[in-house]
Amino acid sequence: MKIALVTGGSRGIGRAISVRLAEMGFFVLINYHTNHQEASVTLQQVREKGGDGELIQFDVTSQDEIEKALGKWLAAHEGAYIQVLVNNAGIRKDALVMWMKNDEWHDVLNTNLHSFLYVTRFLLKDMIINKMGRIINVVSLSGLKGLPGQANYSAAKAGVIGATKALAQEIAKKKVTVNAVAPGFIQTDMTKDLDEAQLKTMIPMGRFGSPEEVAAVVGFLASDEASYITGAVINVNGGLYT
Amino acid sequence: MKLLEGKTALITGANRGIGKSIAIRFAEHGANIAFSDIQYNDDSKQLELELGALGIKAKGYASDASSFTDSEQLISRIMEDFTTLDVLVNNAGITRDNLLLRMTEQDWDRVINVNLKSVFNLTKAIQKVMIKQRFGSIINMSSVVGVEGNSGQSNYAASKAGIIGFTKSIAQELGSRNIRCNAIAPGYIETEMTAKLPQEFRDKWIQDIPMKRAGTPDDVANLALFLASDLSNYITGQAIPVCGGLHT
Numbered sequence: 001m002k003i004a005l006v007t008g009g010s011r012g013i014g015r016a017i018s019v020r021l022a023e024m025g026f027f028v029l030i031n032y033h034t035n036h037q038e039a040s041v042t043l044q045q046v047r048e049k050g051g052d053g054e055l056i057q058f059d060v061t062s063q064d065e066i067e068k069a070l071g072k073w074l075a076a077h078e079g080a081y082i083q084v085l086v087n088n089a090g091i092r093k094d095a096l097v098m099w100m101k102n103d104e105w106h107d108v109l110n111t112n113l114h115s116f117l118y119v120t121r122f123l124l125k126d127m128i129i130n131k132m133g134r135i136i137n138v139v140s141l142s143g144l145k146g147l148p149g150q151a152n153y154s155a156a157k158a159g160v161i162g163a164t165k166a167l168a169q170e171i172a173k174k175k176v177t178v179n180a181v182a183p184g185f186i187q188t189d190m191t192k193d194l195d196e197a198q199l200k201t202m203i204p205m206g207r208f209g210s211p212e213e214v215a216a217v218v219g220f221l222a223s224d225e226a227s228y229i230t231g232a233v234i235n236v237n238g239g240l241y242t
Numbered sequence: 243m244k245l246l247e248g249k250t251a252l253i254t255g256a257n258r259g260i261g262k263s264i265a266i267r268f269a270e271h272g273a274n275i276a277f278s279d280i281q282y283n284d285d286s287k288q289l290e291l292e293l294g295a296l297g298i299k300a301k302g303y304a305s306d307a308s309s310f311t312d313s314e315q316l317i318s319r320i321m322e323d324f325t326t327l328d329v330l331v332n333n334a335g336i337t338r339d340n341l342l343l344r345m346t347e348q349d350w351d352r353v354i355n356v357n358l359k360s361v362f363n364l365t366k367a368i369q370k371v372m373i374k375q376r377f378g379s380i381i382n383m384s385s386v387v388g389v390e391g392n393s394g395q396s397n398y399a400a401s402k403a404g405i406i407g408f409t410k411s412i413a414q415e416l417g418s419r420n421i422r423c424n425a426i427a428p429g430y431i432e433t434e435m436t437a438k439l440p441q442e443f444r445d446k447w448i449q450d451i452p453m454k455r456a457g458t459p460d461d462v463a464n465l466a467l468f469l470a471s472d473l474s475n476y477i478t479g480q481a482i483p484v485c486g487g488l489h490t
Contacts, residue, residue: 001409055415067407120353163279165490168452168487168490169452169487169490171450172452172453172486172487173452173453173454184476203417204413204414204415204416204417204418204478204479205417205418205420205422205476205478206417206418209476210476213475213476214476216472216473216475217473217474217477219473220468220473220474225464225465225467225468226465227461227466227469228429228453228457228458228461228484228485228486229461229465229483229484229485230452230453230486230487231452231483231487231489231490232482232483232490234476234477234480234482235474235479235480236476236477237419237477238478239413239414239417239478239479240481242410242413242414242480
């Protein structure tokens, strides 16, 4: 049984990724923080696709919660290990720098960047021992180009990009790949208050992307066919940023 | 699940190496294959048979990708034979390595024409077909050398970098017509092109690769398949490396 963990799997891109990995035959651990109801919908969709999974609750900003929850699950499933980790959990708290509050900065860095260390570090050894692992970090156009009003989010996502490249080089020999996917404007709750009609004129493909289109890229990177790709940042943005 | 069922693809420089692997991979996924190379020879005949055995229609053509008129004629002939063209892989490429001090004008021109002008020639020739279809995926073979440069390969690097600029521009021009254009930047891949390098160069390359191994043509073909298929529907204007971590 091959197992994948998707942090922030309750809605949006995380949900689509969970469903895609299930379609590919993974048993999907769907992590959520508080939204148990939406996470259950994700699990239902996973099962509708003929796959299976389980909900796993922890706050990605808490090293303690992460290690307890994952440790407990692994102990209950002797011999199993998490082969694919999708670091997808993320929040945004936009503000112009001049008016940005400390907690808006710190909360976004905690959830989007520091979480990378806590979750990845805990699961890395098993991937290395088993000589097969995939770490896929969902970053953002914001982390590459920077977006006004998102200095905190841009910094966090850019931080994950740097960490992706560093870790990729550290463990390449051990048959574990580490890559990032950088979505542009995708139709989810996170973008529902944006002016889509105005923004899509900037996109060569003339439309926002769907969560499934991001999930398809994550799925490819998780597959055996992508075993020579590591340290890459793949933009999924309809040509918005090249 | 076959990712290219019912589609037709053209791959240039497919007699050997990466181009050949791409043709086979695409055929395994249900695509009809038109392929070209500078000659139609025994390799071409062999490939036609191998592809045909996968249950799809395959035909090889002799065509000089560096020639504007050859490329126009190639597309016309393929449209007569196949009636549709959904995917173009601009893979034809050569090296004429030398330090600048010893590089001749011919070394420069030949590499630029075969590697870069070919991409212009074929994309221009196929453009009207794809616009009419309101569908297309163009995949251009660049290289990590085009992104990072390499001593002794200034001509090759320039051609491969040029491909990236062209790719991004075409993606922006044709995005609204549902035509995507992306580039692949392979690292060090085991083919006849790299087999002719001196052993100490090859050993050094491997040391520089975090994965400590060369890539295979199949590693590149798998990425090409992904970019040709609907799985990459929202990806355009990108240069994606497949290099074992050589370029980050």
